Amino acid sequence: MPSEALTRAESLIRTIPDYPEPGVMFRDITPLLADASALRTVIHAMIAPFEGSFDVVAGVEARGFLLAGAVAMEAGVGLVPVRKAGKLPLPAASVTYALEYGTATIEAHDDIADGTRVLLVDDVLATGGTLVAAHELVAALGGVVVGTAVLMELAALGGREIVGDVHTVFTA
Numbered sequence: 001m002p003s004e005a006l007t008r009a010e011s012l013i014r015t016i017p018d019y020p021e022p023g024v025m026f027r028d029i030t031p032l033l034a035d036a037s038a039l040r041t042v043i044h045a046m047i048a049p050f051e052g053s054f055d056v057v058a059g060v061e062a063r064g065f066l067l068a069g070a071v072a073m074e075a076g077v078g079l080v081p082v083r084k085a086g087k088l089p090l091p092a093a094s095v096t097y098a099l100e101y102g103t104a105t106i107e108a109h110d111d112i113a114d115g116t117r118v119l120l121v122d123d124v125l126a127t128g129g130t131l132v133a134a135h136e137l138v139a140a141l142g143g144v145v146v147g148t149a150v151l152m153e154l155a156a157l158g159g160r161e162i163v164g165d166v167h168t169v170f171t172a
Contacts, residue, residue, distance in 0.1 A: 005038075005041040006045060006169070015028070029063060046067065046150075053119075057121055058120050058138055067122075080112055082134050083108065092109055099129065106134060106137055115144060118144060122150050123152065128159030128162035131159070149169075151168075151170060
């Protein structure tokens, strides 16, 4: 992957201070998503280490869906959405995990056959709680996570120590 193409793609990610609350530096990927060349560049970078090693992509709600759909299309495999609780009509499995204040739950339908090799995709690795829960969810459905790919890692938040090996395109 040409580094100039990745550098250009990264330059399209806006940092918005104090959103959604004071002290938070929100990473807005919408300008990158709107640029076909940049989007193609990051999708190829997300897939590269895992090419040929997965049968389906599991995308984490909500911005992870956008990337996971593109990854699945480019790789020629299916997509399994990992949704917030209450968004699916017949969830087969759910995992509740801790947030800074309270808990959250993610769910998925039983669309992963036993032994299916799954690439987990999300937009950002922050504290890692959501991705750890997504790993547990895929396992509960009988799938095997063969890799985790994110667009950006917020390294200061320490998510990698919790999640383990994660392929990141950009680090902030």
